[in-house]
Amino acid sequence: MPIKLHDSLSRETRELRPSQPDGVFRFYNCGPTVYAPAHIGNFRTFVVNDVLRRLLELEFGQAKVRHVRNLTDVDDKTIRRAREEGRPLAEVTKQWTAKFHADCQALNCLAPHDEPTATGHIREQVDMIDVLMKKGNAYRAADGSVYFKVSSFPGYGHLSRVHERELQPGSALAGKVHAADADEKEDVSDFALWKAHKADDGNNAWDSPWGRGRPGWHIECSAMSKKLLGDTIDLHTGGVDLLFPHHENEIAQSECCNGVPFAKHWYHSEHLLVDGKKMSKSLGNLYTLDELVAKGFSPMAVRYTLLMGHPRKQLNFTLDSLHAAESALKSLRSFRNTLQTTAGSTTPGKGAKDFALVIPTLEDDLNTPGAFGALFRELNQIHSTGLFPAHAAELLIEFDKILFALGLDLAAPVPAAKSAPAEITTLAEKRWAAKQAKDFAAADALRKELAAAGWTMLDRKDGYSLEPLKK
RNA sequence: GGCGCGGUAGCCAAGUGGUAAGGCCGAGGUCUGCAAAACCUCUAUGCGCCGGUUCAAUUCCGGCCCGCGCCUCCA
Numbered sequence: 001m002p003i004k005l006h007d008s009l010s011r012e013t014r015e016l017r018p019s020q021p022d023g024v025f026r027f028y029n030c031g032p033t034v035y036a037p038a039h040i041g042n043f044r045t046f047v048v049n050d051v052l053r054r055l056l057e058l059e060f061g062q063a064k065v066r067h068v069r070n071l072t073d074v075d076d077k078t079i080r081r082a083r084e085e086g087r088p089l090a091e092v093t094k095q096w097t098a099k100f101h102a103d104c105q106a107l108n109c110l111a112p113h114d115e116p117t118a119t120g121h122i123r124e125q126v127d128m129i130d131v132l133m134k135k136g137n138a139y140r141a142a143d144g145s146v147y148f149k150v151s152s153f154p155g156y157g158h159l160s161r162v163h164e165r166e167l168q169p170g171s172a173l174a175g176k177v178h179a180a181d182a183d184e185k186e187d188v189s190d191f192a193l194w195k196a197h198k199a200d201d202g203n204n205a206w207d208s209p210w211g212r213g214r215p216g217w218h219i220e221c222s223a224m225s226k227k228l229l230g231d232t233i234d235l236h237t238g239g240v241d242l243l244f245p246h247h248e249n250e251i252a253q254s255e256c257c258n259g260v261p262f263a264k265h266w267y268h269s270e271h272l273l274v275d276g277k278k279m280s281k282s283l284g285n286l287y288t289l290d291e292l293v294a295k296g297f298s299p300m301a302v303r304y305t306l307l308m309g310h311p312r313k314q315l316n317f318t319l320d321s322l323h324a325a326e327s328a329l330k331s332l333r334s335f336r337n338t339l340q341t342t343a344g345s346t347t348p349g350k351g352a353k354d355f356a357l358v359i360p361t362l363e364d365d366l367n368t369p370g371a372f373g374a375l376f377r378e379l380n381q382i383h384s385t386g387l388f389p390a391h392a393a394e395l396l397i398e399f400d401k402i403l404f405a406l407g408l409d410l411a412a413p414v415p416a417a418k419s420a421p422a423e424i425t426t427l428a429e430k431r432w433a434a435k436q437a438k439d440f441a442a443a444d445a446l447r448k449e450l451a452a453a454g455w456t457m458l459d460r461k462d463g464y465s466l467e468p469l470k471k
Numbered sequence: 472g473g474c475g476c477g478g479u480a481g482c483c484a485a486g487u488g489g490u491a492a493g494g495c496c497g498a499g500g501u502c503u504g505c506a507a508a509a510c511c512u513c514u515a516u517g518c519g520c521c522g523g524u525u526c527a528a529u530u531c532c533g534g535c536c537c538g539c540g541c542c543u544c545c546a
Contacts, residue, residue: 045546217544239546314539321483324495370485373493440504458507
């Protein structure tokens, strides 16, 4: 079944298919700026793109998907961070790149096939700017910066419908408040391709035909996409906030330089809200993966939570939803164990249609909550009708395919139980002894004592474990 | 002000012109000395409000109310 995905440019849901004769599907996902830990809003986009990547692999074959995600390692924020910490830029970005990779791995995201960096592709960016200069789409301003001339590209604004917008009085552009370099530009809409060196940049500058400086933000994606995937790619993705101006500017640069359409398909995932509001430092509702893990949640529950809402709708993230995710994962784990136990070493049967709707639901515009619904509906159905070994063996294969598509690793570590203090283990030992002696009255009294101290005992045949009481 | 998205059970959240998936929580039950786990059952005559179209609307159309996002370097 073909994968259908909403296209931000045409505003239609269209089939995804490779456009090149080699049958390789090429997609570019705008990656993070590495100057701080990414927050879970960032990860919503990367997790959604990861599900997409997995579906593409299932559809076209593992070898027929090429996934590129960049790392922005030179811009205002990274340079400012390095300056504030008195460290070289490369050291700062290396640190946060490593952290980003660790978080991605914890969230079970497949690594992109290429992860190019802006500083690693200065020459490609300069070359591209050079072409734009020669074609008359760019100009060098008095300060040595190079700007893209928006009026030279008639297609500008189609993606974001920028022409249909009215500027809010007092907005940055209308008031030129933020446009520190506005005087250098011919038009406020023009954007920087090359930024002339300033004192604040320190030694983070490169030579170019227009003098020392550094690339503007937008050009890196155009240049690296061209180098690694070609002039026309099959899909370009990112968060909604990148739709304008970032992606609009990428289209302008790439199409003016290459003379062919930039991306066949555009996809934007919506924002994650926290307690009904966009995450922001000022509201204090910004979460990183580490903070959630510190609260006792597993990274897999975070991943599950990020997939609980439709990717093109704002998703309201709460701690309650993390609890829900943790419980849901537990059910899935338990179900898989049942399948495994029942199946044993039986040869899988053929023809079961139990999970037939899950992947197709996912393939219909990445309807992750719909897919979870279909999954649990089937799961309940199977529970109530019972299982034969051959059936279970077959279902196990299907179930694992679904887990792969969603990127849920049920074997991933769950939060380690806190170890109990000595007085608790003493009580527990006493209770266990009482139970073995069948002194149930004493055992029950000790259970109550433990509960009062905030602990519960989970009995097994051969022993017990201790867990802190929930709430 | 402009552009866009949304308002579905206590919470989260799919979906459809023909009478509401699923998860969490909660209640009852089976099973276990107890507890936990697992499994079973139950939980919106209702889908922001008011009109309209229709045999039939939560789903289409119009108006209104409320919320959220974006409006030049934030995933």
